[in-house]
Structures are given as structure tokens and as C-alpha cells.
Amino acid sequence: MNQQLPPLPNLVPETAPFTPEQRSWLNGFFAGLVSLDSAGLTPLTPEQNAALMGAPVAKGPLDDGDDGEAPWHDQTIAIADRMKLAEGRSVRRRMMAAMAQQDCGQCGYSCEDYSNKIFLKEEERLNLCVPGGKETARMLKDLHEELDKLPATAKAPAADAAAVPAPLSEIGRSRDNPATATFLSRTRLNKGASEKETWHLDFDLTESGLDYAPGDSFGLYPANDPALVDAVIAALHAPFDYPVTGRTLGEVLSDQVSLSPAPDALFQLFSYVTGGERKLKARALASGEDPDRDAATLDVLAALEKFPGIRLDPEAFVEALDPLQPRVYS
Template identity: 65%
Template structure:
């Protein structure tokens, strides 16, 4: 009798993968059945194994009640208590699904939890609050076996991409060069705002986009601020930092606002006494002098003026300069090879010092026509025109929130879409803040823009906003909804978007003859069906 040896055990999934022994045995058997056993078998890495089983068996129901941009961090984390780590990481995000990190909120948290993304500081709208919470949560992940050590939320100067860069111009990790063409001021004299229509040439890289997408800009810091920081450090602007002059590093590579925790840690290491205590407290997220919210890098150097850290250590303590995303206000179908943005310039004063928005002032004054800059297109997450061009749309976009809706209108015009279009636009004053007035009035005259409803908050003694205008024409809004219209909102997340949704609920209750709870459920159902979409920030 010939004794047959049992077939060799095929170990495809490594023991370091985050599975139970039963899961690993099942996966080994499953993958063994998919391959010819005579061929070499390449074991999965821990990251690949985690990706295969992401979310399997972790008991999560997939719901995200914390996915609300207006909800405070503490409330979001409370709602996520008891959920798997990846879901608690999602609750720590800013909940805007803005794409600045290169993901949506859920995908970014899943990538961190599966260890395929090592950077914890990519959530630009979440800022330090999100980075701190992710660092805390990552410590739980770090207790499990992993092929690499846990990163620090502040270890940011090394910006090597943790995932494949992909197609050129389609992600922050693989930008292309575009040409800056022009800027035109949209406000008229007496306006309190400074808003620009910005044009780019994309014909060189051949980059296209669809309406609803966003445009990523790699801006540069203000030279005046950079030179002030160099003076505070007491060194030459040509000081070498890993083969690059200090001035260039400060201009192009690192963020100068807000001050990261690692900078406070550095200050605590190189000083003593009361200053050290303050720096240590700031690094822990405390606010010993009540000024923590106003401390950018320059203000931190001024606060600890007696301390002059070594320039290389100083740079290592700073965060990378993140790209900024803007809603695209043009249509590739209407103007192929060109792209436009609608940008509010950010300037404000704290104490005696003027602060500047990095990207907005870069576009408004520092870049010149013909200059090249690094850019990319960020694909929209659930924000775009209906697949059926005959579907009517209601667009609510005060201020620069008009950007994607200008794009929608130009696209529908270029493609001869038959659907009706209704725009709600508002700003401070009708005589100086009516963006694209000639365009919009022409679209209304031609019939492309079926309705144009305007709201001005400073024209009279009583402030009047887009949500107030919606209520005034609530019966017509409900009629459009009843006929299948899609609703789009773009602009401020904390106030405007919330007020607009409340107005829509009230309109549904009054003219749709529903109870308040039924009206809330109706609007929630619009969101689930993709008929209520938001691009808010």
C-alpha cells in the first residue's frame, strides 16, 4: 500500500495579516483554489490582506450618523463610540468629503486603518483638531502587529506619497503644470469683498474635467512673510536645508499657518522656565494665554522671541504646504483647454499684523500671466449634473458658491440639455457684488436660466439671505421638487448650508403637506437618492 503525502499547505496570506487563524485558513484555501498549484504563489502582504478583508466581520452597519460638517468633534466621536477603529477615524475627519486629502472621508480613514496611507495630516479643513485625534486613534492601531512604525501627526516634511500617484494631473500626488492666464475682479467699487475670476490654460498637459470637479492649486507662500521669519531665525536666506536654500523651502514646501504641535514641542526643548511650560502646554493642545487659535508660525516665533531654533530643526517641525482646492466655475464642453475659478481673497488683521490666505492671495496678486504652477483635478464625490439632461435642477450658491453652478449652466448650454435651471444667488450688495451679472441675465433672456432668484443681505436694514428667498417662493420650489428636480448647494458649511436645508424642510412640510418629521425624512431621502447634493466648505 502506497501512503500518499498530504498536499503541501499553501500559505498565501501571511501570519502578520490582521485576520484570525480561521479567517487566514479560509483565505489561504480560497486563493489556493484560484491559482494553479504548480505555479509559484506570491503571498499577500499585510496591507493587501487588510485591503481584502477591510470591514469584513467588524460588526459595523455602514451607517455614519456623524457625517455632518456642522457637528462638533466631541459630538461626532460620541456617536462613533463602540464602532470599529476605521469608523472612529472617519468620525474624526471634517466630514466635508472635499477631496483635498485625495480621498473622501470614509476612504481616507479606511486607508489609514489598513496602513496603506501613513500620513495623518491630510485633512485640511479638519486641521490640527483632526490630526490630533487621528494620532490618538492611530496609537490603538499601533498596538497591533504592523510592518511599519506608526507615524506622527506632525511628521510632515517628508511628503513622499503613500499610494500610487496614478494618472498625471488626477491627484495631489501627481500634479501637472498649467499656465496662469488672467484674473478679473468681480466686485465693483464700494464692495467690502475682493473676489476674482481666474483663468488657466490646460492645453499643455491636455487635462480635462467634468463640471462638479475641483481644481487643486499648489500655491507659494508670501515672500515678505518668509523673509520676516528668516530674520526672526537670525540666519541667512541661503542657509542650506537638505540641498535647498532656506528661503525656497519656506516659500514652496512648508505651511506657515497654523503653528503645528511639533513646533511647540521644539520650543519646549530649547527653552526653560515659564516659556517651556507654555510651549509644553501648547503642544498638548492647551491654551495657557488664550491666544492658541491665533498662533501661526510667525506669531509663535514672536511669542518665543528669545528662542532661536536651528533652521533645520525648525523646518522639520513644520507641516508640508498643502494644495488648496477650489470649485471649478467653467465647463470643458464649453471651453476645452481652459479652466476658471471664482476665488475670494482672504485678508484679515490680528493684533497689528495683516494675515493673508496663502492660495487666494497667491492667485490674486503674486502669480503673473504666463507663469506655470502645479495643479491637478480632483474628481467630485457625489456632486455633479443628473445623468438625464432633461432633469430640472435647483442651484443654491451665494457668494463664491456660484462657481460650480456657472459651470453647470455653461455645460448645459454647450450640450443643449433640455432640463430647466433655477439659480438662487446672493451676496451683500446688488450694485457691487452681483457676480457674472451680464452672463446670468443673458442666460435668463435666452431661456437657459429658467429662473434667477436673488438675495442681498446689506441692501436694506434687514438682512435677507438665499434661504429667505427660498421660503418666499416655496410653493414653486416644491412644484419643481415634485417634478423630480435635483437640488444643489455650494458654499459655507456651518451656517448657509444648514439654513438652506432647514428652509427646504420647512417648504416640504408646508407645501408638501407633511409633518415636520416626514419633511425631514423626505429631505434625507433626497440625499440618499442623489437628488440633494452639496459642495460645502
């Protein structure tokens, strides 16, 4: 009685550049090398087969052929010069050039990672670069508008609307999930005649769940001056306890939004509810112009006082303000 042998395992893919006879011989040869019973064999995935045979592999959205060089990554270079150095590069690389190049972490990323997250549509906020300020935010806004004009092959994949939001990171390890620490004391390290002030700060981290070693950065969320908050609320003609996103208006203005400087979005909001010369002036300020040569001095309160008589919905007003950013120290 003849024993029927099992078929040889198919180790060489049919897409390989061999004749059927050559492929059959190679299958037998490789099977003999590992074992005739094919025990322990793990077939290659199509991607592994493609890589092994030198076939093209699908590119990711960040694989745009850029060489990775970043001659603009120098915080001493002005933004206009950084953008010149980035001319001809992809949108995401020009977004990186628009950052302040400090890699300070106040946005929650490095400069390169922040630009990539915006390009991938994993980060919608364009105003997180604290040292870059309005210049960076305006440049990012312009570059972000280019994303919709890119050819389909150059775009990042659209975010899945049904995707489950990413869970919060470990408490105290992200700007989006801060911990609470107790301030103990501060000691001034420099003498009175020094141009800069340097302080040694002590915090009690016992109940925060954090650890800290020399060289680590420590982000602190500030609170706005209560007197300034009261003045802004008075200029809005709104009550302190007006409900905004589950909190009171006073609470949100105290520790959730920045009151200086006045953001472009606030002037844009002014342009929607005014007319005539005031509308034109608000539009000019929103686009970065300085019609009265006072733009550099305008905080949120001064902006409200510059356009008296405007009645804004408190919630729309809050939405037009920038988020209050942490101050990062090391």
C-alpha cells in the same frame, strides 16, 4: 484487450461533507455533465471551494464587522458631537468621524478613504485634513496611538519594509504629482456689497496635459508671502540659502510648508530646547491648551517671536511644520 479508463477528475473537494462513496459518485456525476474526457474543466481554488461550501473565508483588515453606517458624516456637526456618535465603533471608523466630513479632496482622499489609509498604515501623515485643522490632527494623533494597543487580530498588517514604493500617479491627477498650468485672468462675479467674494478664473491647460469639465475640482498650490518668508528666516537667524532636503531654506518656506497656523509639533520642538516656564508653556500649546489666550492668533512667525532667543536647527524647524496644502475649487 481491455482499455484502461483515465481516473475521474476530483471535482468534489475531500473536505466536503460526504462519505468517500458519495464523493466518488458525485465526481462521476459532475464529470458526466461537463464531459467524460474532462476537457475544459478548471479546478476550483481552495478559496472558491471554501466559499462554495460555506466555509469561513479569511477576513481582510477592514472587515471588522462594522455595519458601515456613518451618522457623523455631516459637516455641520461639531467634532465633539461626531466623536460621541462614533463611540463604541472601531478605531478606523472613529478616525473617519474625526475628519471634517466635507469630502473636499484636499487630503487626496475622501474622509472614509483617508481614515482607512491611516489604519492600513498606507498613509503616515495625520495633518492632511485642511478644514478639520488642528482639532482633527489632534484627534487623529490620539486615535493613532490606539492602533498599537489593538489585539493582533484587529490590527492592519504591518507594511512590508522591502515593498517597492508605489509609482507616482499620472501628472496632474494627484496632490503628490501636480502639473503646471498658466494663469490667464480672473473676473469678479459678485457686486461690491456682497458679503462673499466670488471669482471666475481662467487657466491655460494646453501644456499641462489636463482636461477640465464643469463639476471637476481644481487644486491650486499657493505660495507664501515673500515678506513673511523673509521674516521667518530672520527670526531663525539662518541664511536664505541654508540647504534643506536638497533645496534652500527660503525655497522650502516659500512653497513647501504652511506658515499659518503654528502647528502643535512646532511648540513641541520648542519644549525640547527650552526650560522652566517657557518649557511648560510650549508643552501646553502643543497639547491644545491656551495659557495666554492667544493661541488662535499664532502663526509660525508669531510663535517664534513668542519664544525669543531659541536657536533651532533649520532642518528640524522645517520638519515640525505642516505641509502646504492645495486649495481646491470647482
